[in-house]
Amino acid sequence: MSAALNIRPAQAADAPAITAVHCSNVTHWQIWDSGIARPARYADLTAYQRWLHGGAWFDPDTCAQHLERLFKGGGYALVAEVQGRVLAEAEFFVAEEPPPYGRNLNLSILYVHRNYHGQGLGSALLRAARALAEREGCETFLVANAEAPEFYRRQRLRLAERWRRDLVPVRTTTARYTAEPLADADYELVRGWALPIGRYQNAHHDWERTRPGAVPDFEEWRGLKGERYTLTTGRQRAIVAFEEGQPGLANTFLFTPPDGKGYTPMLFAAVRDLAARCGFKQLHCLVRSDLKLPGAIKTDYVHQLFKLQLKK
Numbered sequence: 001m002s003a004a005l006n007i008r009p010a011q012a013a014d015a016p017a018i019t020a021v022h023c024s025n026v027t028h029w030q031i032w033d034s035g036i037a038r039p040a041r042y043a044d045l046t047a048y049q050r051w052l053h054g055g056a057w058f059d060p061d062t063c064a065q066h067l068e069r070l071f072k073g074g075g076y077a078l079v080a081e082v083q084g085r086v087l088a089e090a091e092f093f094v095a096e097e098p099p100p101y102g103r104n105l106n107l108s109i110l111y112v113h114r115n116y117h118g119q120g121l122g123s124a125l126l127r128a129a130r131a132l133a134e135r136e137g138c139e140t141f142l143v144a145n146a147e148a149p150e151f152y153r154r155q156r157l158r159l160a161e162r163w164r165r166d167l168v169p170v171r172t173t174t175a176r177y178t179a180e181p182l183a184d185a186d187y188e189l190v191r192g193w194a195l196p197i198g199r200y201q202n203a204h205h206d207w208e209r210t211r212p213g214a215v216p217d218f219e220e221w222r223g224l225k226g227e228r229y230t231l232t233t234g235r236q237r238a239i240v241a242f243e244e245g246q247p248g249l250a251n252t253f254l255f256t257p258p259d260g261k262g263y264t265p266m267l268f269a270a271v272r273d274l275a276a277r278c279g280f281k282q283l284h285c286l287v288r289s290d291l292k293l294p295g296a297i298k299t300d301y302v303h304q305l306f307k308l309q310l311k312k
């Protein structure tokens with residue numbers, strides 16, 4: 001790519017151009033009727049139907065709202081423009097977590113306009129994100145869900161872990177614990193904490209994801225619950241968030257403080273019990289592949305975490 005390439009922080013006003021970048025990578029637009037997909041035209045889709053193709057980026061309004069929340073929550077977005085036209089976008093959060101990640105920058109989004117793949121834009125944004133990680137004093141540069149592994153390998157990142165999503169029925173137990181509803185709070189509350197369940201990106205990113213108002217108030221999602229509690233079992237503290245994706249099935253996020261034991265079966269028994277009392281039937285739990293959750297049924301949803309060690 002020529003010298004006309006410019007990398008700069010994104011602004012909410014870039015939303016239409018960022019939406020165009022993401023939409024260019026969709027080959028088939030669809031409408032789902034009672035679970036059955038049929039072809040559709042982009043112009044005929046509602047903001048919710050556009051969201052189903054991969055999230056906030058596929059509609060300019062939801063994209064602008066998403067960017068505003070990202071910036072407010074301390075996240076970053078960069079765009080690559082050529083002759084003033086935005087052709088690629090990257091997003092990331094810096095989190096502080098216990099080893100093996102430490103202070104880390106995790107790249108959650110990297111998209112290049114389909115007509116401009118293979119011209120160096122993706123690697124230019126990756127280099128800019130890595131330079132920012134170094135300026136931010138990060139120990140590791142991560143891509144927690146690498147969907148283009150060969151691309152990251154060429155950029156010297158290496159496969160470090162696999163995470164898999166289990167389906168776990170809730171279960172009332174005699175586990176002794178206390179649970180208090182948690183008011184909204186920013187990332188400072190859990191800075192330094194681990195996220196042994198639900199680390200889809202990094203602890204800062206997923207903390208922002210579970211905060212009230214993180215996603216639009218679509219009519220189709222009304223009635224789905226988001227719950228957050230502080231949990232105490234014996235001397236162990238944790239924060240658990242449940243994000244109901246479909247009636248009765250909740251995505252689980254478990255944050256544990258650095259001075260504690262992290263995940264323990266006793267803590268998980270309390271999580272399952274609390275989920276039952278909240279009215280959920282099943283939990284989705286994304287965990288590192290070496291963690292065995294009691295009662296878990298494996299699904300084929302897997303993340304490959306790629307890592308570059310920046311300093312020890």
Ligand SMILES: CC(C)(COP(=O)(O)OP(=O)(O)OC[C@H]1O[C@@H](n2cnc3c(N)ncnc32)[C@H](O)[C@@H]1OP(=O)(O)O)[C@@H](O)C(=O)NCCC(=O)NCCS
Nearest residue numbers: 110111112117118119120121122123146147148150151154
């Ligand atoms: C993956 C993506 C970000 C790469 O960006 P790009 O601008 O096309 O890549 P670059 O031109 O910077 O390529 C750098 C190198 O990686 C290679 N490469 C690019 N995309 C690749 C892919 N998907 N798989 C393997 N190698 C890839 C290029 O051939 C090039 O190799 P070279 O240095 O030997 O010439 C871009 O293709 C894209 O937006 N894809 C769709 C969305 C996606 O999958 N994003 C990743 C989400 S984790």
